Amino acid sequence: MSDIQTTLRTRAAELLSSGEVVEVIGWTAGRFDNQTTPAFITKAEDAESLVFNEYCVNTTSKFSLMERGLGKVAVCVRGCDSRGINRMITDNQLKREEVHLIGIPCTGMKDRKTGEELLKCRECSYRNPVVYDELIGESVTEPELNRFDAVEKLEAMDQAERAAFFDSVYERCIRCYACREVCPVCTCKSCFVDQLAAGWQGKRSNVAENKFYGLTRVFHVGDRCVECGECQRACPMDLPLMLLNRKMIKDLDLLFEAGEAGLDAEGTNPLGTYDVNDVEEFM
Amino acid sequence: MLLAKDRLPQLLDHLAAQARVYVPARVGEDTRFALYSSGLEPDFEMVNTSLPPKDLLFPQAQSMYRYGFDDNGTPFIDPVHDSDNTVLFGVRPCDVQSIACMDDVFLTMGYEDEFYAPKREKLLIVALVCNNVAESCFCDSMGLDPNSAPYADIQLRQGSEGFEIVAQTEKGQAALSDWKSFLSDGTATRDNVSCTLKVDMTGIKDKLDEMYEHPIWDRISKKCLTCGTCTYVCPTCHCFDISQENRMKLGERFRSWDSCMFSNYTEMAGHHNPRAGKQPRVRQRFLHKLCFFEDRYGKTLCVGCGRCVEKCPVALDITVLIDQIGAADVAEGAEVLEGAAHGN
Ligand code: SF4
Ligand code: SF4
Ligand code: SF4
Ligand code: SF4
Numbered sequence: 001m002s003d004i005q006t007t008l009r010t011r012a013a014e015l016l017s018s019g020e021v022v023e024v025i026g027w028t029a030g031r032f033d034n035q036t037t038p039a040f041i042t043k044a045e046d047a048e049s050l051v052f053n054e055y056c057v058n059t060t061s062k063f064s065l066m067e068r069g070l071g072k073v074a075v076c077v078r079g080c081d082s083r084g085i086n087r088m089i090t091d092n093q094l095k096r097e098e099v100h101l102i103g104i105p106c107t108g109m110k111d112r113k114t115g116e117e118l119l120k121c122r123e124c125s126y127r128n129p130v131v132y133d134e135l136i137g138e139s140v141t142e143p144e145l146n147r148f149d150a151v152e153k154l155e156a157m158d159q160a161e162r163a164a165f166f167d168s169v170y171e172r173c174i175r176c177y178a179c180r181e182v183c184p185v186c187t188c189k190s191c192f193v194d195q196l197a198a199g200w201q202g203k204r205s206n207v208a209e210n211k212f213y214g215l216t217r218v219f220h221v222g223d224r225c226v227e228c229g230e231c232q233r234a235c236p237m238d239l240p241l242m243l244l245n246r247k248m249i250k251d252l253d254l255l256f257e258a259g260e261a262g263l264d265a266e267g268t269n270p271l272g273t274y275d276v277n278d279v280e281e282f283m
Numbered sequence: 284m285l286l287a288k289d290r291l292p293q294l295l296d297h298l299a300a301q302a303r304v305y306v307p308a309r310v311g312e313d314t315r316f317a318l319y320s321s322g323l324e325p326d327f328e329m330v331n332t333s334l335p336p337k338d339l340l341f342p343q344a345q346s347m348y349r350y351g352f353d354d355n356g357t358p359f360i361d362p363v364h365d366s367d368n369t370v371l372f373g374v375r376p377c378d379v380q381s382i383a384c385m386d387d388v389f390l391t392m393g394y395e396d397e398f399y400a401p402k403r404e405k406l407l408i409v410a411l412v413c414n415n416v417a418e419s420c421f422c423d424s425m426g427l428d429p430n431s432a433p434y435a436d437i438q439l440r441q442g443s444e445g446f447e448i449v450a451q452t453e454k455g456q457a458a459l460s461d462w463k464s465f466l467s468d469g470t471a472t473r474d475n476v477s478c479t480l481k482v483d484m485t486g487i488k489d490k491l492d493e494m495y496e497h498p499i500w501d502r503i504s505k506k507c508l509t510c511g512t513c514t515y516v517c518p519t520c521h522c523f524d525i526s527q528e529n530r531m532k533l534g535e536r537f538r539s540w541d542s543c544m545f546s547n548y549t550e551m552a553g554h555h556n557p558r559a560g561k562q563p564r565v566r567q568r569f570l571h572k573l574c575f576f577e578d579r580y581g582k583t584l585c586v587g588c589g590r591c592v593e594k595c596p597v598a599l600d601i602t603v604l605i606d607q608i609g610a611a612d613v614a615e616g617a618e619v620l621e622g623a624a625h626g627n
Contacts, residue, residue, distance in 0.1 A: 030598045032418060037598035038506040058597060066505065172313060174334070174343070177545070178510035178596050194547050196526075203526040203539045204344040234596035236333065236512045238312055 004104055004137045005052040008076065011102060011136065013047035015074050021100050022071035025063050027056045034112035038063060052076070054110045057118060059230040061085050061184040064099050075099050078106035079126035080228035083262030084184030086131055087226050090267035093187045103132025105140045120229025123147050123242065130263055147227070151246045166211060172237045173210040179231035179241055180217060185224040185261075192216065214244065222248035223271040226262035255279050284459070285469035286439070286446040294465045295319050295372065302368035302407070305339060307332050316371065327373050327441065330417035331588050335518030336371055336378055340385060340402050344539040347398060347525070351533035366401035373411040373439070376432040377422040377588040381518030382408060383434045387580040388521050398538070407458055410435035411446070413476055419589030421480040421602055427586060430475045442471030480589070482605040488583075490613055491574045495566070497616035503604055504565035506597040511542035513591035513599075514568065519584050522548070543567050569604055 012024040027050065028039035034055045040063070041047055060075050061084025067073045077085060085101065088094040105128045108121035125147060128139050157165060177193065180186045193201040193213060201216075202209045218241075225245045232241040252258035256270035256278065286294060298304045298319075305316040306325035314332040316339070317323060346363040353359055389399035410432030413420075422429055432438050436455030439446040447470050450456040459466075514520040524541040527534055541548055544565075549558040558564050576584035585601060592600050 031600050031603050035598060037600075040505045062508075063506070168311075172311075174511075174515050176511040176515045176542075178508060178512045181508035181510040182596055194545075196547065202528060203524060204528070204537060205539060206344065234508075234510070234512075236516060236594040236596075 001053055001107075005050070007136045008052050008102065008104070009047045009050050011134070012041055012050055012074065013044040015100065016041065016047065017044040020072065021074040023067055024050070024074040024076075024102075025060050026050045026076040026102075027052065027058065027060075032112065034110075052104065054108070055112050057109050057111075057233060059084060059182070059184070059228045061088065061228070062182060062230075064088070065093060065187070068094070068098060072097070073099055074102055076102045076104055077129045077132060078104050079124060079128055079130060080106075080120070080226065080230070082129035082131050083126060083226035084228055085262075086265045087185050087224055087262040087267060088187065089265040090262075090269075091185065091187060091224065096265060101129065101132040101134075103129035103135040105129070105135070105137050107140055118229070118233060120233055120242070123229065124227070126263075131265070148246060148250050150240070150243050151250050154243060154247060166215075167207050169239055170210040170214055171207050173205075173214060173239055174237060175205050175210060175213060176236060178234040178236060179239075182230045182234040183221065184226065184228065184230075185221050186217070188220075192220075214239075214241070218244045218248050219271075221245070223252050223256075223258050223269060224261050224267075225249060227260070284448045284466040285444060285471065286448055286462075286466055288445050290465045291325075291446070292321070294462060295325070296321050297462075297465065298370050298372070302370050302405075304370045304372055305336065306372045307374070316374070319372070325373055327411055328415065330413075330415060330420060331375065331377070331590055331593075333590070333594070334516060335381065335588070335590065336374055337381065337385065337518050337521070339369060339371060340382070340399055340406065341389075341521060341523075341540075344537055345398055347536045347538060349533065349535045362397070364397065364401050366405050368405045368407075369402070370407045370409060372409045374408060374432075374435070375413055375588075376410060376427055376429055377420070377586040378518050379408060379410045379432040379435045380422075380427055380586040381588070384519045384576070384580070384582060384584055384586070385521055387582070392579070407437070407454060408435040409437045409439065409458075411439045411441060414441055414473060416476055416478050417589060417593075419480060419592040420478045420587065421482055421589060422587035423478045424480075424482040424484055424602075425583055425585055425587035426484070429478065440471050440473055442473040444469055444471050447471035478587070480602060482602045483609055484583075484605065485609075487605055487608050488574055488577055490608055490611065491570060493613045494608070494611065494616050495570070497611065497613070498618075499607060499611050499615075500562050500566045503599065503607065504562045507544070507561050507565050507599050508597060509544045509546065509561045509564055510596065511540075511544050512594050512596065514542040514544055515540060516590040516594050518588055518590070519572075519586060524548075543571070565599075569601065572601070573605070573608075 015021045024041040026039050027036040029051050030037040036051050036056050038058050060081045064073055064075045089096055108117045110117055125142055201213055229242050252270055258270040304319040306319045308317040308323055308326050310317050314329055315334045316336045348360055348362045350360045389396040412431055413429035436452045438449050438451055450459045522541045523538040525538045527536045550556045572585040
């Protein structure tokens, strides 16, 4: 991993000094041991502060939207980050030529406090970047896993149990919207939550309003969610957001063969597409 | 006076019979100030609860008044002033200081908030000074002392003998006379603690006063997601919005937490937004914490509890910011201004 970091610093400096990119988005050390924080490097001499280790918990994809218009930006992408980039391209949020992707195969990130692999990484089946302009480090073997384990438990509940479960989850939401802000596919210019005049979303924080927010968001991102797991990691209350996302993903796949989002830049929009052959069981 | 450890549940039961008692506790996956009922185990060891106690005085959503038409078609407006006798038990010095900050906002400078005041009046603050600190605690850099909570009504110090109890206000004295049967004579021995995370606040405010325009804000705000996490977990953040809900002939106005980090916080009619981007919002949050509040109330609005340090999803750390301000060259700000004057 320290090899990756060394190469990353070298490449970042080269990209910046050649003028190929105006900024490199990656990670740098935080205040505490085993802590990193997103970094935005604009000068070649600052490339030395880039860090890559097993504590790079932040997903980089969303940050690539910030510098649009200023010039090409280099973004460090692992599997999760790269899928976010792809999906943002599908969603017309970003153009492929606006980013230079430094691919980094990932062996999983750890929680700095517990030293355990992050849940989002344990449930990840794309550790290698799915799109990149250059690759730093050796490809890794993708793990075999059933990412719908938890969903199956949810489905096995009866209706009352499930209702109680959702209540217990959304009782704890504080509506900070970190899950939305961090999400590479939450790119609406005006979120339904913020359309106060339309009044979709009440400002009261209670189970009903919180559930309305959470479930509506799940629907909005369902066919585009790249399963980066960043929403769940960012949530200060540790809500099991990926469980809901994956339930949507599983159902969309079953009903519309939606597949997995962000594997390429073309992508599909099952929720935004009408087909006369669509199943209509829920109508 | 001393409260033996094994008498604590009895005291809490006694208090819970006359008031709503909140203690730091683990509830499921959360740590919070939980409503005590017999059998709930307070956890005084864990350092700050993930959510602060501010909800007790300043609920995330608070009804202000109900209005509508009664059965005879007569319009009415009924204010809602709900308040209960409440005891905040085992609160740490930083959170006690946060209540001092909120009191300043809601009760002083010629304005008394009619929704906050009744709740505050019925609140008894029982502080427990710290025997342990977290890596993110930095209250002693913010002018506080983890070993004392001067603003509390009653202060507890925990030693092996039990909790040494001192009343610090009249309200506290009155309460102690009611607690008498649970107390014995004695003192508790404990070692003073200090925070491991330190920042140097010397000159920070003076510098910030001159740094409204400064490139540092662009630099530090880049990674901010402008979520509301830092402000919602902060014990002193107190901004709110007022909304209403209408159903048939009845309506209710309520206020709810808002956050200066949200884009629509400053949005005005016609969609004008003086703080549309993240840079001015991040600047506002930190200047309010470290400058503006001090200008108005003579204290910093950060009590060093470390919650935002722990919870910010991008590790935008106020202590790092303070270090960066300390190291910053104020003159760089003049260049920004000059650039603006030349249309750059
Ligand atoms: S990040 Fe968590 S607490 Fe915040 S709004 Fe999303 S689900 Fe709720
Ligand atoms: S919903 Fe969550 S997992 Fe899906 S793309 Fe957004 S942040 Fe990633
Ligand atoms: S500083 Fe951190 S917690 Fe606060 S709004 Fe920005 S990203 Fe969210
Ligand atoms: S700004 Fe952060 S450290 Fe300071 S009081 Fe608020 S949450 Fe605590």
